[in-house]
Amino acid sequence: MTGSSSEVSKGVAPGSQGSIEQMNAEIQAIANEENLNGRHLIKNKYNDVQLGKEFSFTHKNGRIITKNGIRSANFIIDNSGNLHIGNGHSYLAHGQAVQAAGTIKLGHGGVPRRITNLSGHYQPSAGEMTRYLGKMHKKGLINDNTWVDIYAFDKSKSGYITKVKSTYSGPYKYLKRRIKK
């Protein structure tokens, strides 16, 4: 493995400096699009709306508390900027394009502990996820210590997608330092 132990402890995947530069380029492209259109939407890659369930929740002082007590769930941010939590990304979004999608894990008292970009329907890229994490941070939906796992796909020698690898795994505070302003 390449990369110093301090880099690894700060969430940087070894040898991923190139991918961080690519991510910054993608983030800039998304920002340009937002300047033109007001927002960047992630399309539903499939033409269906799965079965699902939405959970009611409260959001106050940086804490998200679901009424049913469930602490691991799928989430989307719809094209109006509203957070929805539950099961089934395309269900939560009524099949429409979204601003963000993934999974969220809430800790004791509703503190957002972990967030990922795992969604079969929306498959947010690293750049898309990093961009919407910035917005979620501003809204108090995640904090500096929320653990972020950004996943990307890898292929076998035969060309099949066989791996879902983490391109970043660490607290949000280290990720945001790497984003070009």
Add this chain to the structure above:
Amino acid sequence: MNKIKYDKTVFVNNFKNIMLSYFDINSETASYRIHPNYDASKGETGEDSVFRMVILSDENIGNKKISFEDAVEILTAFEPHYPTKITITKASEDEEPVFNISCSTRVRKPSAIADMGNGYSPFTAK
């Protein structure tokens, strides 16, 4: 499952051993077609949805004959989480034996996967 250290090595050994035990065949000499077994009535995590819609999608592996090595990489895409149930059946026997793999689209840590009772969890064979 039993409280032993369950990792990819154990998973691969279980795959090899069930092929030997049930079909009397070296797993690496066979080809496989993987078919997702999706239960829409059960809740789906983010990992489950990516496993079902990307890894096990028609675009990726739909009805293709794949090698043992590729089958292992696909089934362990989310290690240390593994499919909750994998059922192997013989498809045909030509010069190159082919097996169908019916694979649950739900992936979980080993402690959350039911023991198949045959020593080869999460694999069963018919």
